Structure formats: structure tokens, C-alpha cells
Amino acid sequence: MNFADIALEEKQRVLRELSSVKADFAARGMFAGTSGNLSMRVGEFQPDSFHFAITASGKDKSLSTPEDFLFVDQSGKPCETTRLKPSAETVIHCEIYRLTGCGAIYHTHSVFNNLVSEYFGDRKSVPVDGVELIKAFNIWDEEAHIDVPIVSNFADVPRIVPEITDRLESRIPGILLRKHGIYAWGRDGFEAKRHLEAFEFLFEYAYRWELLKAIR
Numbered sequence: 559m560n561f562a563d564i565a566l567e568e569k570q571r572v573l574r575e576l577s578s579v580k581a582d583f584a585a586r587g588m589f590a591g592t593s594g595n596l597s598m599r600v601g602e603f604q605p606d607s608f609h610f611a612i613t614a615s616g617k618d619k620s621l622s623t624p625e626d627f628l629f630v631d632q633s634g635k636p637c638e639t640t641r642l643k644p645s646a647e648t649v650i651h652c653e654i655y656r657l658t659g660c661g662a663i664y665h666t667h668s669v670f671n672n673l674v675s676e677y678f679g680d681r682k683s684v685p686v687d688g689v690e691l692i693k694a695f696n697i698w699d700e701e702a703h704i705d706v707p708i709v710s711n712f713a714d715v716p717r718i719v720p721e722i723t724d725r726l727e728s729r730i731p732g733i734l735l736r737k738h739g740i741y742a743w744g745r746d747g748f749e750a751k752r753h754l755e756a757f758e759f760l761f762e763y764a765y766r767w768e769l770l771k772a773i774r
């Protein structure tokens with residue numbers, strides 16, 4: 559599907575939805591120091607052909623401006639003439655879309671996601687046992703156990719991608735970058751947000767649980 563064949567109103571809907579999520583997350587202090595990025599897909603999906611809107615690089619995410627987002631294709635290349643640069647981490651979004659066909663990806667840095675990614679870093683996953691909120695991922699087993707994958711973080715972002723390809727798990731809609739942040743996704747913006755919030759809750763829980771175990 560060509561970018562030009564995707565209806566304008568669909569593109570506008572996606573930009574509007576991203577704008578409102580961005581304002582909501584910014585108000586909650588989830589974009590410390592301009593970190594983090596958001597993306598949402600438009601049009602049809604094929605693993606080798608898709609398009610999405612993503613936050614432009616280096617902008618203050620607490621402001622709403624005409625320079626907040628741009629559209630890119632499956633290789634992270636802008637679809638339209640623009641001076642805006644896609645986020646440096648766009649290649650990670652490209653790979654997650656390619657592997658999952660999801661509709662939206664939200665990435666944030668938080669103290670808790672950084673702490674657990676380092677604490678469980680050598681284990682390469684964060685274990686969570688029997689917490690009710692695991693159901694947010696549509697995992698309904700009694701006393702469910704999940705392991706949230708952790709991958710290495712490199713300054714050279716494309717080096718992170720092969721590990722994501724390797725480690726992404728279809729039933730877990732998120733992946734942690736060690737001492738960096740979480741990528742969470744869903745079939746649409748609503749689901750991606752639910753997953754992101756559930757991950758953050760579970761990371762804080764995992765952190766505090768380890769602390770409790772250490773002092774009792």
C-alpha cells in the first residue's frame with residue numbers, strides 16, 4: 559500500500575490520538591528530559607510494507623506543536639517532505655511492527671523500569687508471579703507467571719534490533735532495554751496504553767517485592 563493511498567482522515571485521527579496520549583503522559587512526568595517516544599500505525603499492514611506516525615526527535619513533549627510527529631515507512635524513512643527527523647529509536651519501532659503487526663507502540667523511561675532492568679539484567683528477564691494485573695496482557699491463568707524479556711542497551715541503536723528479533727515473545731506485549739526503558743505495544747492506542755501502565759505497575763511491584771524479601 560502506498561502512503562498516498564491511505565485516507566487523510568485516518569492519518570489525522572492517528573495524529574490526534576498520539577497528541578492526546580503525549581499530553582497525558584507528559585502531564586504524568588513520563589518523558590523525563592525529552593526521553594521516550596510514541597508511534598501509531600496507519601493503513602494496511604504487511605511485514606515488509608507499512609507506515610506509522612512517530613514523535614520527532616529532540617522535541618519538548620510537554621508542548622503541542624505542528625512539529626511533534628512525522629510519518630515514516632517500514633524502514634523508518636519519512637513518507638513526506640519534512641525537515642523533521644524521526645526519533646533515533648525509530649528502527650526499534652520498525653522491528654516491533656514487523657514482528658507483531660501491532661497498531662501502536664509506546665516507549666518510556668522510568669526509575670522503576672530502569673531499576674528492575676538492571677537488577678534482573680543478568681537473568682535477561684523480569685519474573686512476575688501471580689499478580690492480578692498480569693490479566694492486562696490477556697493472560698488469564700490462575701497464579702500466572704510471566705518473564706518480561708530484557709535486552710542489552712547500546713548507544714548505537716541499530717545494534718539493539720537483532721536482540722529484539724530474538725527475544726520478543728508473542729504473549730508478552732513489551733520488552734525492556736537494560737537501564738533504558740520499556741517498549742510496550744498493543745493492537746491500538748488504547749491497548750498499548752493499558753499494557754504500558756500494567757508493565758509499570760508490575761515493575762514497581764517486582765522492585766518492592768525484592769526489597770521486602772531482603773529485609774524480612
Ligand SMILES: [Zn+2]
Nearest residue numbers: 593594647739
Ligand atoms: Zn529511549
